[in-house]
Structures are given as C-alpha cells and as structure tokens.
Amino acid sequence: MAQIISQTGFAHLTDLPCFRLQLGHATAVISAYGAQLLSYCPHPQQEVLWLSSEATWHNHTAIRGGVPVCWPWFGPAASQLNPDNVSLPNHGLVRNRLWQLEAHQITADSISLTLLITLNDLPYIDGSCELRLTVTLTEHQLTLRLHCNQPMLRQAALHSYFNIGNIRHTTVSRLPRRYHDKVQQTIVDNATTELTIQEETDRIYQQPGAELLIQTPGQHLQLKQHGHDATVVWNPWQQKSRQLSDVTDDGYLHFVCVESASLSLAQADTLDLSQTLSLERVDA
Ligand code: TA6
Secondary structure (H helix, E strand, O other): OEEEEEEEEEOOEEEEEEEEEEEOOEEEEEEOEOOEEEEEEOOOOOOOEOEOOOOOOOOOOOOOEOEOEEEOOOOOOOHHHOOOOOOOOOOEOOOOOEOEEEEEEEOOOOEEEEEEEEEOOOOOOOOOEEEEEEEEEOOOOEEEEEEEEEEEOOOEEEOOEEEOOOHHHOEEEOOOOEEEEOOOOEEEEOOOOOEOOOOOEEEEEEOOOOEEEEEEOOEEEEEEEEOOOEEEEEEOHHHHHHHOOOOOOOHHHHEEEEEEEEOOOOOOEEEEEEEEEEEEEOOO
16 A cells, blocks of 8 residues: 555644555654654554654744755754844754645656745745755665755754664764864764763764664664764763753663764755664574
8 A cells, every 4th residue: 555644743743744655564654743653654553753752843943853844954053054044943943944846756666746835035045946845755775965056055864863762772883083073072083983982972073984884682773864964963962961851861771863964064055954763683
C-alpha cells in the first residue's frame, strides 16, 4: 500500500497539521509547521527519530525533535545576515512557520512530498525567496532534500534528532578527526574517527565524508549526506537538558543530533542539501 494522508496531530501534538506517508511497512510523518519530519519508521514500532515528550508548537515555538530545518542561518545569525543587528531567532526563520504542500508523487516504489515556504522578510535581502523541502520514502530508506534555486548568502542544516535508546551505548563513526569544539571553544585533532558521547557535546566537523554511521546495540543507522560542508554533533547532557524547558531531565539520554549542514558564508550560492537514512538491524 502506498499513500499520503493529511492528518491533524501527531503524538501529543494533537492539533498539529501533518502529512503521513506510507509505503508497505515504512511510514513517515512530516509537520506542515516547520516542514519538520517527526517520525520515520522503516518497520512498525521501529522509530528512527526522537521527539521530545515536552515538545510544543504553540506561541511560535520550534518543535524539539524530529528533523528541524535551519535556514537561512545556523545558530545565531552572523552579522552579514543581520546587518541591522536586531534580535533574531536561533537557527533561522522557517522552523516556526507554516509551509504549504506544493507537490506529491506516488510511484510503484517511492512516495515523495514537497513543502514550500516563501519568505519576504529576510533581514538582508530585498524581495522574496522560495525554499523547498522534499521528503522521499522508499521501502528501505528516507531522503530529506532541502533546496533553493536562488543564489544567496545563507546557511542551512537538517538538524536531525536520532532516537538512540541510550546515549552511553551509542557510537557515531566515520567522522573527520578534526572538529571545532563549541563547548570548549577550541579546535581539536582527535585520535579516532569514532565518537561515544560522555559529556555535553557540541561539535562542528568541517568537510566530513558522504557517509556516517550511528550504531546502537542491535541496530546501525546509515546516514548519507550531500551538499554539506559540515556535520554537527550535539547532545546537551544533563545540566543543559535541565535548562531546556521542552526536554525532560533525563531526555539527553535518549537522543543524539547528527546534523548535515552547509555553513560557509564565503559566497552567495544555491542550496541542495540532503540526508538519506537507512536502518540495518544487527544480530545481537
Ligand atoms: O546544533 C547544535 C546547536 O546549535 C546547539 O548549540 C544547541 O543550542 C542546539 O543547536 C539547539 O538549538 P535550539 O535553538 O533548537 O535550542
């Protein structure tokens, strides 16, 4: 069975406008608010993404979990993108706005859906700009593609929160050795290409490869990325988790963010950033 259903509500977010994609055993749910993928299950009950039980979307709040779309800046807006130095939200302007359904397609072996947002209030650009997010579900993988044809100065990220059971038993591998440690404010040359998180972690890896692996006992998630110039790995750990009103005190144990990003502000450019997820079960 292959279908796309428009539905109101997902999990505890009972009034959220969403689309549910189903292809055979695989399902995905994407919110029109933020064009945020909230769920990807290659098989029933096998949730790849983490969504905070405390997430909310009212009062212009960005939803904590799934795959938030960060655009046209990542983190706080850089001065080139905020010439008047006004107060702007973290991670851009599209996480907390409604997107429109632009197109959908069902073929024998895939379903895809494109959401569109048009902005005419970018603080550093005159006129309007269109950004699209296409989600494509096949039986064995899901691809998110964030694209914009207009060359412009911008950053972007697919800020994926992965459901990992227990952070202490999770490894992210195939990372570059060098990274910018945002917690310690230093550049680090690591001895390994593997990371097991044991403390607050906020790292920017420049020029990572096209394929990463997130391993937990019993399963391997392959993450392929394209159009990126950085990968960000984030976990707030205990103390920061407690400071986040939309994460429970032990919430940090259950997710890791591994984000495909395009962060360079060296020149105006179009955008074609994607992340493809495929889950492999591993015999214990
Ligand atoms: O991607 C990591 C990061 O930039 C962290 O520095 C952390 O603040 C996180 O994103 C979450 O940001 P948010 O605005 O969603 O609270």
